[in-house]
Amino acid sequence: MTEQKYKFLSTPRRPVEDRRFVAGRGKFIADLDRPNMLHVAPLASHYAAAVINGIDASAALAMPGVVDVITGAELAAAVQPLMNGLNTPNVRRFPLAVDRVRYAGEWVCAVVAESRALAEDALEKIIVDATPQPFILDAEAALLDTSAPVHPEHGSNLLLDRKFVWGPVDDDFDAAAHSLSFSVTWGRNSTVPIETFGVLAEWNGWDQMLDIWASIQMPKYADQIARSLDLPGNAIRVHYDVDVGGSYGVKRGIKHSVLVGYIARKLGCSVRLIEDRLENMRAGDAHGPExxxxxxxxxxxxxxxxxxxxxxxxxxxxxxxxxxxxxxxxxxxxxxxxxxxxxxxxxxxxxxxxxxxxxxxxxxxxxxxxxxxxxxxxxxxxxxxxxxxxxxxxxxxxxxxxxxxxxxxxxxxxxxxxxxxxxxxxxxxxxxxxxxxxxxxxxxxxxxxxxxxxxxxxxxxxFEPLLNQSNQTSTWMESCQVNIDALGKVTARIHTTSSGQGHETLVSTVLGEVMQIDPELIRITRPNSLESLPGNSPVGSRMAIMLGGAAARAGEKLKAKIMAIAAHRLGVAIDELRYEGGDVLANDGRRLAWDEMVELAHRQYHNLPDGMDPGLASFDIMQVPTGDxxxxxxxxxxxxxxxxxxxxxxxxxxxxxxxxxxxxxxxxxxxxxxxxxxxxxxxxxxxxxxxxxxxxxxxxxxxxxxxxxxxxxxxxxxxxxxxxxxxxxxxxxxxxxxxxxxxxxxxxxxxxxxxxxxxxxxxxxxxxxxxxxxxxxxxxxxxxxxxxxxxx
Amino acid sequence: MNIELNGSEQINTSPANLWESVIDPVVLQRAIPGCISMTETGKGQYQMTLELKVAAVGGSFEGAVSLSEMNPPDSCIITVSGSGTLGTGGGNATVAITEGDDGNALISYQAQGEVSGLVAGVGQRILMGVAKHLARQFFTALKKEFAAA
Structure with a gap:
């Protein structure tokens, strides 16, 4: 079976990432410190629903070490609402509650201080004048006309109401001997990672650059930050070489990120927010389906x-x-x-x-x-x-x-x-x-x-264009870049953070298989978003298929170039050659070694086929199979x-x-x-x-x-x-x-x-x-x- | 979450004396657990600051207390509302003072309250116990007022 077919694939190999994790040398968001970094603590709503009449932060602002207090009103005037997948423009969401709170625990305002402890102390001094409002918890009850809408501007609690009929349902029911009905309910749970969400933002006004390090697993994360902050896409630099301590979907702290991004830019500083457990559970906005x-x-x-x-x-x-x-x-x-x-x-x-x-x-x-x-x-x-x-x-x-x-x-x-x-x-x-x-x-x-x-x-x-016809998305591509340096070693770049999926192992194994090189010798780097090709992060169980696919295809492109170089050098047709363990063998028994071809590509332009670019690098941006x-x-x-x-x-x-x-x-x-x-x-x-x-x-x-x-x-x-x-x-x-x-x-x-x-x-x-x-x-x-x- | 607390206590003083004490901010400040300040803002209206610790969370609590339907020295309704880092709370208690066979006061109370915020979630399983404990502390302190006198 597969054991015969593949050299590295499907074989018991230790994941590359395990070494640093087992040794305690992972680099998580809490391991990152920047000079003069400020810290944020959010104030949580006590009420499930309330109108905010006023916020008095004067006593908090007077405390030593407290730098600023950000309210929802300030933020709403300065940033765009967070992305909404549906056509519900009046269901607006900002990182902090604006005018009203809509769930217990929702962030009302945020203290920026020289330490997290000082910020938490200052929370106690903030006085929020709020008037409790009617609220709704049950989904069936939320559908009733008599229930108060969570977003009054939206007019009801209904976000999505789509009916599909696929195939002859009525005929099949008529023809069937029996039918039965029942109801079941899936309770509200989630993935609850040991590492809560954290994000660090740093604004450099001279470069006009917002650097972001985050415990993130999110498609189009940098784009969403740029849109919310009204910054050019190339003014956001998300660093992908941050290890993420568990996610399975939920590490999407976009509200946290826009909040600290705004603070970093306003104050011209580095600022970090890491949820504590209570913030994570109540207001990490990471509950699963109910x-x-x-x-x-x-x-x-x-x-x-x-x-x-x-x-x-x-x-x-x-x-x-x-x-x-x-x-x-x-x-x-x-x-x-x-x-x-x-x-x-x-x-x-x-x-x-x-x-x-x-x-x-x-x-x-x-x-x-x-x-x-x-x-x-x-x-x-x-x-x-x-x-x-x-x-x-x-x-x-x-x-x-x-x-x-x-x-x-x-x-x-x-x-x-x-x-x-x-x-x-x-x-x-x-x-x-x-x-x-x-x-x-x-x-x-x-x-x-x-x-x-x-x-x-x-x-x-x-499902986006299916449920929202104004959405015309028909690609969810993934990319990989591969470079062979002048000393003949292979380095591949991947363009996302990893939360335990083993992407470095995936890409090195796949490339090793394609190029017949020991995966242990292949280096994987995780650069930042500005140095990356387009990708959609590890969601929807896709990376073995899409990142593995892109890496394999990038490897095949390099192999094809190597074969072309060899064919030209040996003066034979490509189909008279075969690739073997990095070397190229001709049918007549001649062999061109890996190092020789690297030398040709990197130093001997005069020995390359006409019109061929020097160097050995390739990339692949892969479209989803069948998804066109x-x-x-x-x-x-x-x-x-x-x-x-x-x-x-x-x-x-x-x-x-x-x-x-x-x-x-x-x-x-x-x-x-x-x-x-x-x-x-x-x-x-x-x-x-x-x-x-x-x-x-x-x-x-x-x-x-x-x-x-x-x-x-x-x-x-x-x-x-x-x-x-x-x-x-x-x-x-x-x-x-x-x-x-x-x-x-x-x-x-x-x-x-x-x-x-x-x-x-x-x-x-x-x-x-x-x-x-x-x-x-x-x-x-x-x-x-x-x-x-x-x-x- | 909702809290209900009922009970009665015997205090070694006359109903009239007890009445005077429970509407005296100085006595109340001494007797209410964690009470840092208690100031009268109007007739039967008080402003109060508490420092409390419940389960893993602790913090300060700013509240307003008002006495209504005062029927000295027999009964009144005490309404409390306030908020702090622990959460937001409110409730009311119907308090009745009667004279026991020995001439001493018997104070009985029926209280119901609602607590929101951090404490409602973190402390829910122990909140009733905490409420009972605080009530016991209050009456122990109140009894001490008259033991000393």
């Missing part, structure tokens, strides 16, 4: 699922941002891995007085997968059919690829049945069933969870590649205590050709842990007054090694036809199916009692209460 699904599904007696109607209502929080687009990505895999002939989809996003939503791992796919997989379990339950057999019946077959789904995307490749079979074998499924029954006989509640789902990867952001068109008739090819995962686990718990114990966890994973096995496995392990958190523990819970209750790790519960079992990954490889090596995305793996699988296991455990848990997270209190209510 989504209610109403589903009706049509199916036949034999288990064939024909059609689905899905209404998805998302609680976006107080401002729009890009959050509503998280209802868009799932359109690209709206039928999951199943042959469902038609779908009606109603996507709704509303504002409420909760913290702002941001992109989270999977960009809305994990909640939708949870809804689809719950539907499969319900259909099986209705028909009295085995849940596994129902899935196997409906899974797309190997011979059906490329498979066109109703919403317009072709799934590239896969062999879902083979992956399922492999997992059943690895897990010894009959023994797992027997163990479940043994646990039940012993008085425990025990259940098996099953989930199959897809990871759309490497795409254009085609705007939506037509509400359909679009959104992603080129679809990875498959199949989860199987056994859970048990005491019926009185209700604390789930995961006995065994298996995942079958097919993400095409794997570039670095350790990185892919790490993503999957972490993704499952993240998914267990979403299923059982993690939620940003609010009280009836709109106060966030779970704002520290005392209350926002994360799975630890006690809750995450040993996980067995069962690997399979179906290469994608659209990528340079057949690779697909894997950055969201595990998380996309684990919540559905864990929920399925809990529900299987209580199935004998007629209980359905319809909301995540399923807390142990909910489990024990539900059982007590049924059995007492």
């Amino acid at each position: 989504r209610k699904f109403d589903i009706t599904i049509a199916f036949d007696q034999d288990g064939t699922v024909r059609s689905m109607k899905m209404r998805a209502l998302d609680n976006a929080g107080a401002y729009a941002g890009r959050a509503p687009f998280q209802l868009g990505k799932p359109i690209s895999a709206i039928v999951g891995p199943y042959q469902i002939n038609s779908v009606a989809y109603h996507a709704l996003s509303v504002t409420t007085n909760k913290t702002v939503q941001e992109a989270v791992r999977g960009f809305g796919q994990a909640p939708t997968n949870y809804a689809i997989e719950t539907a499969m379990d319900r259909v099986a339950e209705y028909l009295g059919m085995d849940r596994l057999a129902l899935r196997q019946k409906n899974l797309i077959r190997k011979d059906q690829f490329p498979y066109l789904i109703p919403s317009g995307s072709y799934y590239d490749s896969g062999d879902y049945h083979a992956v399922v079979d492999k997992v059943l074998t690895a897990a010894d499924y009959p023994a797992m069933l027997a163990e479940r029954d043994r646990l039940r006989d012993a008085g425990m509640m025990a259940g098996i969870g099953i989930a199959a789902c897809l990871e759309p990867s490497g795409g254009n952001s085609s 068109a705007l939506p037509v008739d509400d359909k679009v090819q959104m992603y080129p590649c679809y990875s498959f995962e199949f989860h199987l686990l056994l859970v048990s718990f005491d019926p009185i205590i209700g604390r789930p114990d995961i006995h065994s966890y298996f995942i079958g994973h097919d993400c095409g050709t794997v570039i670095n096995p350790a990185i892919v496995s790490g993503m999957t392990y972490g993704g499952i842990a993240h998914g267990i958190g979403a299923a059982l523990f993690e939620e940003f819970a609010y009280d009836t007054n709109g106060q966030l209750l779970t704002q520290s790790f005392l209350d926002y519960l994360m799975p630890s090694s006690h809750e995450v079992p040993a996980i067995q990954i069962v690997k399979h490889c179906t290469p994608s036809p659209h990528t340079v090596f057949g690779q697909k995305g894997s950055g969201e793996s595990g998380y996309l199916g684990a919540p559905a699988a864990v929920s399925g296991a809990i529900n299987d455990a209580v199935s004998g009692l007629g209980i359905h848990f319809e909301k995540l997270p399923i807390r142990m209190s909910a489990i024990s209460d539900a059982i007590a209510a049924k059995t007492s």
Whole structure:
């Protein structure tokens, strides 16, 4: 298999980045100090909604070490509103609240001081005169005409309301023998990185340059700062050689960045803002989707699922941002891995007085997968059919690829049945069933969870033009530059920050494979935004496909130049040559060594082919495979590649205590050709842990007054090694036809199916009692209460 | 979050004496936990500064206190509102003073309040305990006023 085919790809190689991280030599935002750097502390709103009548900062300004206090009014007069993905011009968002606050914790003003401690002390002296206003927390309630709009100028709480019908939904429902309806809710959780967001801005008036260092993972970050601050794009220099301590989507501190950018420019200084944990949880504006699904599904007696109607209502929080687009990505895999002939989809996003939503791992796919997989379990339950057999019946077959789904995307490749079979074998499924029954006989509640789902990867952001017709984006390119120096060593540049994805490993491995050079000898640099080619940062599980693709193509271009130089030098046609380990061999046995060709390219112009430029450098700006068109008739090819995962686990718990114990966890994973096995496995392990958190523990819970209750790790519960079992990954490889090596995305793996699988296991455990848990997270209190209510 | 606190305490003095004490800013400043200053701004109206620490957060609290429906020496309603770094709070308490069998005062109270901001989230699980603790501190101090007299 791949072990034979590749020299460096798919081989167990230690990620390059590990060395500095393991040695504690990563360079994070908190490691950066600039001379005379100032610090910022934001003042948080106490109210879920209030009108700001006035802010008295005079006592704060009089304190030693305090340099300035910035209010929303000052900022709104000086900067443009932050980018809004939708056509909702009256839902305006600034880094600080302007005139009114819209959620508890929202930043009202910001103190700039010589130290963070002094800035925090000064916060106590600021007097905000505010009048509390009516507020709304529930998404369904926010839709009502009687509810106060979070943005009165916008007129309602509705941000997005789009209905799609793909295929003959009515006909399929008429023809189906049965239908059933249910609702499930995905609780508000997120990725909660250990490192909170931080940004450092420095203005140099003589150069007219704003330098930015940030713990960022954001497409078009420099552009957005420039637009907000009304600066030319080339006056913003974002430094990409900052390590980011975890993200999975949420490190998008654009409001923080515009705030410190403004302060740096106003005061002509260096200024840094690093969130503390409470700021991060309350007002980092990084909560994930909170989504209610109403589903009706049509199916036949034999288990064939024909059609689905899905209404998805998302609680976006107080401002729009890009959050509503998280209802868009799932359109690209709206039928999951199943042959469902038609779908009606109603996507709704509303504002409420909760913290702002941001992109989270999977960009809305994990909640939708949870809804689809719950539907499969319900259909099986209705028909009295085995849940596994129902899935196997409906899974797309190997011979059906490329498979066109109703919403317009072709799934590239896969062999879902083979992956399922492999997992059943690895897990010894009959023994797992027997163990479940043994646990039940012993008085425990025990259940098996099953989930199959897809990871759309490497795409254009085609959900943007699909949900907002004024958006004409049809590229989401990525780039790589490669240079071979005069001493023959290879250096590649990548144009983004990395938050643990291993981009240096990715590019060095890919280039090493293409150029047949040991990846250890290839240097990867991460310059700043002004020295970079266009790119879109690591989002949407795209970098193996897009950055790996660009690096491979840049390498191929260099190889072609080397071959041309060699052909000219040896006086033979290129097709009489072959490239081998950096040298070029002619059919007649002559060999031109790497160093000789480097010498020719760098010093001997007279020996180069006519018209060839000297030196050995190349670059590649790669367009998304398959992603070249705007939506037509509400359909679009959104992603080129679809990875498959199949989860199987056994859970048990005491019926009185209700604390789930995961006995065994298996995942079958097919993400095409794997570039670095350790990185892919790490993503999957972490993704499952993240998914267990979403299923059982993690939620940003609010009280009836709109106060966030779970704002520290005392209350926002994360799975630890006690809750995450040993996980067995069962690997399979179906290469994608659209990528340079057949690779697909894997950055969201595990998380996309684990919540559905864990929920399925809990529900299987209580199935004998007629209980359905319809909301995540399923807390142990909910489990024990539900059982007590049924059995007492 | 919402807080409710009910209780009654016996104080070793007459209802009339107790009444005079609980509307005396000097006594109140001594008895209210963390109270740094308490000034009368009008009839039954006070301005107060507190320094409190709840769970991991601590800070100062500026508040206004007003006494209404005063029915000396039997009952009144105390309304409190204010804000500080800890958050914003408000509430009211119905206070009734009756004479016990031994001639001493029995003070009973029914209070409800609402707390917003940092303290509502960070301290939610201990806030009731803190409220009870502060009430106990207050009455202990109040009893001391009359033990010394």
